[in-house]
Amino acid sequence: MESRKDELGLMNDVYTYIETHRDEYIEMLQKMIQQPSVAAQNHGMTEMAAMVESLLDGIGFEGEQYPTGGFPVVYGEHPGQSAKTLAFYNHYDVQPAEPLELWEHEPWSGEVKDGRIWGRGVADNKGNLAARIAAIDAIKKVRGHLPLNVKFIVEGEEEISSVHIEDFTHAHPDLVAADGCIWEFGGKDFEGRQVLYLGLKGICYVELRAKGAIGDQHSSIASSVPNPAWRLAWALATLKDRNENILIPGFYDKVVSPTEDDLKALEALPDNSEKMPKQLGIEQFLLGAEGMERKKRDYFLPTCTISGFLSGYTGSGAKTVLPSTAMAKIDMRLVMDQDPHEIFALLRKHLDDQGFDDIEVVMIGSEPPGRAPRDSPLAKVVAESWKELTGQESIVTPTSQGSGPWYQLSTAFAIDACTQGAGHPATNAHAPNENIFVEDYITSIKQVALILDRFAES
Amino acid sequence: MESRKDELGLMNDVYTYIETHRDEYIEMLQKMIQQPSVAAQNHGMTEMAAMVESLLDGIGFEGEQYPTGGFPVVYGEHPGQSAKTLAFYNHYDVQPAEPLELWEHEPWSGEVKDGRIWGRGVADNKGNLAARIAAIDAIKKVRGHLPLNVKFIVEGEEEISSVHIEDFTHAHPDLVAADGCIWEFGGKDFEGRQVLYLGLKGICYVELRAKGAIGDQHSSIASSVPNPAWRLAWALATLKDRNENILIPGFYDKVVSPTEDDLKALEALPDNSEKMPKQLGIEQFLLGAEGMERKKRDYFLPTCTISGFLSGYTGSGAKTVLPSTAMAKIDMRLVMDQDPHEIFALLRKHLDDQGFDDIEVVMIGSEPPGRAPRDSPLAKVVAESWKELTGQESIVTPTSQGSGPWYQLSTAFAIDACTQGAGHPATNAHAPNENIFVEDYITSIKQVALILDRFAES
Numbered sequence: 001m002e003s004r005k006d007e008l009g010l011m012n013d014v015y016t017y018i019e020t021h022r023d024e025y026i027e028m029l030q031k032m033i034q035q036p037s038v039a040a041q042n043h044g045m046t047e048m049a050a051m052v053e054s055l056l057d058g059i060g061f062e063g064e065q066y067p068t069g070g071f072p073v074v075y076g077e078h079p080g081q082s083a084k085t086l087a088f089y090n091h092y093d094v095q096p097a098e099p100l101e102l103w104e105h106e107p108w109s110g111e112v113k114d115g116r117i118w119g120r121g122v123a124d125n126k127g128n129l130a131a132r133i134a135a136i137d138a139i140k141k142v143r144g145h146l147p148l149n150v151k152f153i154v155e156g157e158e159e160i161s162s163v164h165i166e167d168f169t170h171a172h173p174d175l176v177a178a179d180g181c182i183w184e185f186g187g188k189d190f191e192g193r194q195v196l197y198l199g200l201k202g203i204c205y206v207e208l209r210a211k212g213a214i215g216d217q218h219s220s221i222a223s224s225v226p227n228p229a230w231r232l233a234w235a236l237a238t239l240k241d242r243n244e245n246i247l248i249p250g251f252y253d254k255v256v257s258p259t260e261d262d263l264k265a266l267e268a269l270p271d272n273s274e275k276m277p278k279q280l281g282i283e284q285f286l287l288g289a290e291g292m293e294r295k296k297r298d299y300f301l302p303t304c305t306i307s308g309f310l311s312g313y314t315g316s317g318a319k320t321v322l323p324s325t326a327m328a329k330i331d332m333r334l335v336m337d338q339d340p341h342e343i344f345a346l347l348r349k350h351l352d353d354q355g356f357d358d359i360e361v362v363m364i365g366s367e368p369p370g371r372a373p374r375d376s377p378l379a380k381v382v383a384e385s386w387k388e389l390t391g392q393e394s395i396v397t398p399t400s401q402g403s404g405p406w407y408q409l410s411t412a413f414a415i416d417a418c419t420q421g422a423g424h425p426a427t428n429a430h431a432p433n434e435n436i437f438v439e440d441y442i443t444s445i446k447q448v449a450l451i452l453d454r455f456a457e458s
Numbered sequence: 459m460e461s462r463k464d465e466l467g468l469m470n471d472v473y474t475y476i477e478t479h480r481d482e483y484i485e486m487l488q489k490m491i492q493q494p495s496v497a498a499q500n501h502g503m504t505e506m507a508a509m510v511e512s513l514l515d516g517i518g519f520e521g522e523q524y525p526t527g528g529f530p531v532v533y534g535e536h537p538g539q540s541a542k543t544l545a546f547y548n549h550y551d552v553q554p555a556e557p558l559e560l561w562e563h564e565p566w567s568g569e570v571k572d573g574r575i576w577g578r579g580v581a582d583n584k585g586n587l588a589a590r591i592a593a594i595d596a597i598k599k600v601r602g603h604l605p606l607n608v609k610f611i612v613e614g615e616e617e618i619s620s621v622h623i624e625d626f627t628h629a630h631p632d633l634v635a636a637d638g639c640i641w642e643f644g645g646k647d648f649e650g651r652q653v654l655y656l657g658l659k660g661i662c663y664v665e666l667r668a669k670g671a672i673g674d675q676h677s678s679i680a681s682s683v684p685n686p687a688w689r690l691a692w693a694l695a696t697l698k699d700r701n702e703n704i705l706i707p708g709f710y711d712k713v714v715s716p717t718e719d720d721l722k723a724l725e726a727l728p729d730n731s732e733k734m735p736k737q738l739g740i741e742q743f744l745l746g747a748e749g750m751e752r753k754k755r756d757y758f759l760p761t762c763t764i765s766g767f768l769s770g771y772t773g774s775g776a777k778t779v780l781p782s783t784a785m786a787k788i789d790m791r792l793v794m795d796q797d798p799h800e801i802f803a804l805l806r807k808h809l810d811d812q813g814f815d816d817i818e819v820v821m822i823g824s825e826p827p828g829r830a831p832r833d834s835p836l837a838k839v840v841a842e843s844w845k846e847l848t849g850q851e852s853i854v855t856p857t858s859q860g861s862g863p864w865y866q867l868s869t870a871f872a873i874d875a876c877t878q879g880a881g882h883p884a885t886n887a888h889a890p891n892e893n894i895f896v897e898d899y900i901t902s903i904k905q906v907a908l909i910l911d912r913f914a915e916s
Contacts, residue, residue: 040775096777102673160776201678205776214739215560218888219789220659220859222763223756224743229764230698237695240688242813281672285682298681305680306687307779312766313787317498318618318663318822319554320789320861321765321888329771331677331778355700364776401678403778430676430779 014449017138022442025137026117028055029130029441030110033119039093039160045071048092052129052154059136061152066172068164071156075175078136080146082456086378087151087178089409089417090129091158094121095430102432116435123427125184127436128444129154131422132182135448147456151178153409158184161205161365162405169408176409180378180416180455182448184404187423187440189395190275194386196379197419199371199399200406201302202334204343208232209360210326216312217322228326229311235356236328239304239347244287246304248350251343256336258300258398261374265398266295272425279426299399303333329364333403340366370407371399376416377458385450389443420447472907475596480900483595484575486513487588487899488568491577497551497618503529506550510587510612517594519610524630526622529614533633536594538604540914544836545609545636547867547875548587549616552579553888560890574893581885583642585894586902587612589880590640593906605914609636611867616642619663619823620863627866634867638836638874638913640906642862645881645898647853648733652844654837655877657829657857658864659760660792662801666690667818668784674770675780686784687769693814694786697762697805702745704762706808709801714794716758716856719832723856724753730883737884757857760796763789787822791861798824828865829857834874835916843908847901878905 018025032055037048049065052074056063061076074092097107097120105111105118112118117127132152139146153175157163169176189195210228217225240246258266273290277283289297307330312323334340348361372379374396383394400419410417422444428434476483490513495506507523510532514521519534532550555565555578563569563576570576575585590610597604611633615621627634647653668686675683698704716724731748735741747755765788770781792798806819830837832854841852858877868875880902886892 040773040777096771096773098771098773099674159778203778205778212740215886216557216889217738218860219761219763219765220791220861221756222761222789222791223759223859224747224752225738226740226744227763229767230694233691233694233764233767234700236688236691242692280675280683282670282684286684289682294682298679301681303677303680305677305685305780306691306769307677307777308770308772308781309687309691309784310768310772311764313554313556314766314768314785315498315554315556318787318789319498319765319888320617320661320663322763323766326767327772329776331680331776333678333680401681402676403678428673430777431674 011450011453014138014142015446017142018134018442018445018449021138025130025134025445026112026438026441028134029117029122029127032126032130033110033122034108036108037093037121038096039071039157040096045093045156049074049156052092055133056152059133059140066168068168070164073156073168074154075152077149077151078146080148080150080456082148084456085149085151085178086452086455087153087181088132089181090125090132090152090154090184091156092129092154093156093159094124094126095159099432104433112438115439116437117441118433118435120434123423123434123436124429125421127441128184128186128421131441131444132448134445135452138445139449139452147453150452151175158404161203161367162408163365165405166408169412173413176413178415180376180418181410182451183406183417183419185423186419186421189270190272190425191270192390192392194383194392194394196383196394196396197400198374198379198396200369200402200404201399202338202340202369202407203365203367203403204332204334204340205365206330206344206347207362207364208235208328208330209362210358212324213322214324216324219320219322222322225322227322229323231356231359232309232311232326232328235351235354235359236306238350238354246302248346250346251302254337254339255302258296262300262398265374265396266292266299269295269395269397298401299397300335302335302338305331307331333401334369336369336371339368367403367405368407370411372410372417376418378416378455379418381451381454381458382418382420385447385454388450389447420451469908469911472596472600473904475600476592476900476903476907479596483588483592483903484570484896484899486592487575487580487585490584490588491568491580492566494566495551495579496554497529497615498554503551503614507532507614510550513591514610517591517598524626526626528622531614531626532612533610535607535609536604538606538608538914540606542914543607543609543636544910544913545611545639546590547639548583548590548610548612548642549614550587550612551614551617552582552584553617557890562891570896573897574895575899576891576893578892581881581892581894582887583879585899586642586644586879589899589902590906592903593910596903597907597910605911608910609633616862619661619825620866621823623863624866627870631871634871636873638834638876639868640909641875641877643881644877644879647728648730648883649728650848650850652841652850652852654841654852654854655858656832656837656854658827658860658862659857660796660798660827660865661823661825661861662790662792662798663823664788664802664805665820665822666693666786666788667820668816670782671780672782674782677778677780680780683780685780687781689814689817690767690769690784690786693809693812693817694764696808696812704760706804708804709760712795712797713760716754720758720856723832723854724750724757727753727853727855756859757855758793760793761791765789791859792827794827794829797826825861825863826865828869830868830875834876836874836913837876839909839912839916840876840878843905843912846908847905878909
């Protein structure tokens with residue numbers, strides 16, 4: 001270890017500070033996990049916003065809450081020596097912890113066990129927010145100043161499709177302005193290589209609702225009384241066929257095909273066809289897709305996913321009931337240049353045209369897709385910082401398969417953005433037993449410190 | 459009232475006893491409701507079986523529990539003056555009370571309010587079981603003996619498709635033997651006419667189960683990972699089309715068309731096309747069917763009903779999850795001469811043929827359809843007893859739309875069966891706020907007493 005620290009030169013003092021204060025930084029993250037903050041359930045949100053504000057105050061950022069129509073954006077900034085400005089985009093909300101019975105570690109505990117920190121939101125994205133705060137704390141403690149101007153934009157609605165972030169960016173373009181933006185998530189792959197994403201898919205998340213008789217009825221009268229569960233099953237079957245073709249007319253019209261450069265980037269991506277199915281417990285990937293075929297599906301094609309459905313009796317055994325309502329949640333991930341509001345209108349028209357005007361469609365959340373150019377100064381610095389710290393390469397990926405307000409916070413303002421973080425391929429983000437490795441968290445703190453230093457000079 | 463009581467002649471003493479002991483009989487029913495007995499959830503079943511055994515003991519029937527593979531059958535018999543034997547078929551299990559939040563009266567209270575008795579199972583069928591016990595109590599108290607031999611067969615699995623009743627009838631044909639069998643349910647229509655059913659549909663109740671990855675995943679990987687909710691939606695859509703045609707090959711092969719006599723019976727049935735849709739809160743009956751078209755659908759065609767489905771996240775707002783499992787409960791009501799085990803095999807083959815061999819099909823419960831001949835001595839007595847007590851006619855219906863072990867307990871032994879009870883068209887059986895009218899309960903006690911008297915002489 002000594003030899004690498006020597007190579008790293010000027011950062012050694014900061015790294016040493018981080019190592020000697022690792023318990024304090026782990027404890028800070030645990031406190032953040034112990035405060036539930038589920039936007040979808042309005043659970044602990046006020047308390048979490050106040051905690052983030054206070055954490056930013058604690059590192060001299062004068063945190064402030066900006067009201068939105070929903071949960072506030074917590075913002076803070078700090079001047080530095082260089083004229084350059086780096087923004088951190090994070091969120092203080094997390095996914096619901098349900099189904100609780102599948103957790104082996106209490107979801108709001110922040111328990112440290114088997115070399116990992118466990119809890120809802122630790123990977124997505126409280127671990128990364130904590131690492132960034134810790135890195136700034138360490139630099140300031142060691143040097144007394146920051147190498148460049150830093151901003152935190154910490155929203156409270158990322159897990160519910162960032163419903164108010166566009167209004168915030170329109171109202172406060174000065175707060176958004178920066179030379180680069182480090183995204184809320186990031187991490188390494190199975191081999192320890194950093195996975196750098198340069199964009200996000202868009203999303204159109206809707207709920208379909210069907211109604212039948214008033215109240216659940218005895219199923220014996222199903223011969224004459226409409227069944228909303230059937231209406232919904234039939235409607236769902238018109239949305240996508242068994243070969244994964246989305247059947248909503250016009251859905252693919254604005255999809256941009258990958259460029260030659262994009263295809264080269266895909267070619268360079270490692271193929272996890274062997275490890276992932278085993279880890280997921282599936283026999284093969286969807287449609288048996290492999291290699292470039294699967295990569296193109298993953299990064300350059302939209303999806304249409306049933307994220308949940310519910311109707312009637314779902315307990316054990318038999319209940320002979322004719323349900324009065326049926327509901328399905330549909331998650332559509334969009335690629336450039338699909339527009340979520342256009343997609344919503346196409347879905348509504350499709351259902352009407354198919355005779356399903358009785359089915360209500362409710363928009364739950366939407367975000368356009370967004371992408372940053374390859375080889376931006378920021379992406380370069382983030383890749384080099386990983387190489388310095390771990391000796392490993394980075395895998396530059398044109399876009400993530402996930403969604404977020406990338407378009408609103410970076411593409412719309414021509415700000416280069418890039419991912420970074422303490423994630424790994426088995427964090428169970430959005431699922432029970434979410435976790436990150438303790439050592440990845442410490443490395444991430446060091447990496448952020450190094451990025452601040454190098455991006456100031458870039 | 460005096461004039462009718464005079465007409466009724468010999469029963470007046472019994473009726474008077476019933477009227478003066480009405481509070482005691484209502485209290486007995488309330489105690490039965492206050493003991494939950496949900497077979498599907500194994501909730502309170504042991505206690506309820508013991509309560510029924512004790513109630514039968516209390517009227518001199520020497521109640522006894524006969525073990526089955528599941529919940530025991532409670533049986534009791536009592537000799538009478540005539541050589542004839544009348545059996546009562548009842549059940550001590552009830553439907554689950556869920557969804558609890560929709561009850562305006564505590565489901566296990568037996569609350570008396572607005573002239574009704576409320577609670578889970580009061581209509582289906584604790585009110586009828588209580589009325590029969592009360593009628594025998596009253597006759598014995600007034601006369602000291604019963605006019606004919608009486609048997610009670612009270613099973614504990616009617617709401618879970620009477621899974622062991624066939625074994626019971628095969629093992630104990632002597633206990634089943636009778637000259638007639640009064641069925642567990644019955645009641646009046648909107649106009650106060652007694653609705654007499656002479657048969658029941660069969661049932662094949664199955665659960666379809668689809669599996670995807672181990673544990674719920676982030677929906678961003680839905681581009682490559684199978685989604686069990688889609689598998690199930692697609693599979694469901696192959697079972698029935700939007701015109702209500704069940705698409706399982708061979709499903710209709712054994713369906714017997716209504717005879718001329720059946721059609722006459724249907725013609726005679728009143729048409730509730732005006733009142734029922736309003737009561738149910740629907741615009742019109744399924745497919746806009748009216749008159750004989752709807753009657754034929756209701757009584758002589760099988761159904762295929764989604765009674766419940768569940769997958770993924772079903773709470774409020776957005777959770778971007780790729781579900782790991784999906785489940786649907788399918789309730790198929792069968793008509794003569796469909797066989798539930800054949801139907802199960804046809805469904806399995808259909809799913810396999812359609813490429814859904816990944817979807818598990820689990821048989822939850824099954825019963826063959828059963829029907830009794832029209833104008834049996836018992837049906838006549840039950841119709842006449844209603845006329846005597848209320849001055850109203852009876853509507854003789856070839857079959858109910860519901861299911862139960864009619865075939866096993868009557869058709870298979872050539873025993874004439876017939877329905878009777880305290881029901882009305884808005885009891886909310888199988889739904890929240892189940893209820894019967896107090897006066898219907900008292901009338902039902904009197905009717906049972908009268909039937910015992912008249913069937914002894916028939």
